[in-house]
Amino acid sequence: MTENKTLLIKHYASEFKIILVMFLIFTGLLLPVSFWPAHVCLIAFIFIGQSLIKIPLSYLFRRLLLFLPLIMIFSVSIPLTQGFQRGWDITFLILLRSTVAFMAMLWLIHSMTFDEILSSFQKLRFPPLLLIIISFMFRYCFILWEEMESMRTARKTRTFHKPGMIENWIQSAHLIGMLLIRSLKRSERIHQAMCSRGWNGQIHFLDKTNK
């Protein structure tokens, strides 16, 4: 039974998954704070969906542990500026809404590959420019990370004493500056490589099920 349900969710039309997730996020956004039980229901619904595609609980809690404190940092100052009762209401509302959105997005990225998400957005007629920017951002993230790792390794090989805090900051600032310049050059070369294989500004996706 569970197996069937899992298969059902996995084989849902990709577009439907995206529409459903968007619907959940927007419903969460539109509900006022007095409807907090509805928010809880939404979170519970998403949680069931996540369980069906077997997202490990430990993974989910780890992600929430990273995400929620971050939201708390941003929203905790609200009671100081908006009055105590109203401020806490807004903080609570931000927490509820962001948790709904975060969990819905986790559900989406675990049920579809990145290319499937992009191609579904394309089928839903999202602006192509926006999709290209997202697609590049995803691909260039790894390149930036790789560049940074190689520069950090190169720095370590020529560091012969433990740097002090200020020295460390200065070195890190240099590293970030160089990273920007190097990644710019690298991205230019990648763009040239893409153009040499017929890239004309349109994205096409490989259908991995079609063999």
Next chain:
Amino acid sequence: MPSESQEPVLNIRNLNFQYPGDIEALRNIDFQVNPQERVGIVGPSGAGKSTLLLHLNGLLPEKLSPSIPNTDTASVSIMGKSVSEKNIYQIRQWVGLLFQDPDDQLFCPTVEEDIAFGPLNMKLSQEEVHKRISESLCSVGLENYEKRKTMQLSMGERKRVCLAGILACQPSILVLDEPTSNLDPRARRRLLGILQNFEGCQIIATHDLEFVVEHCNRVILLDGGKIHADGTPKTVLSDSVLMKEHGLEVPLSIQWKMRS
């Protein structure tokens, strides 16, 4: 060497190029390449080899002229068509360019996605794209590598995947920038085998002069953005004075032949 009866696939006439800051990269480049010719472009670092290759694919100059009706006025033409904004996508289907650093070329997460990039841009059907992925992986000896992550491949494998990505577009001209750099002898030998099987014209910029001796039937010596010699590998690479003058060395295989 070009024979008179054949129509050249590549025609470069009086090509000049400057990088911003008045850095002269190419000066009066003038040559033709015939079908099935294998041309090695040799020269010291900074000679303008890579810059020249980028022109063959219309990647330089960055702004191409909208259209050049008369090929007589064009600096670079491929199969009779000038490299201009009008023809650029067709020319890029004919010319497959392999970059020096495979990491610049492999930007997709998996091997199959990366190889599919060119054929998908050619708007081929999904069936045809999958067929080309399998065929090109087979031709570079990487069967069943479709699902492998590009970041987890060795340097030799990366180079071969890059080549597969180009072969999947079925180009008529292969343009290779330092194809043997960072390859171990076995990977180099394998690459040589793949290139020997490619029937179209090849233009290879390299420092690996032994590779040129073994694989190419014509050599162009480029230095300071100018062509200093154009001939068979035996005549150009055995000229020790010329080689020394341009920061190169006579390949060992030729030296041995000269001694014996």
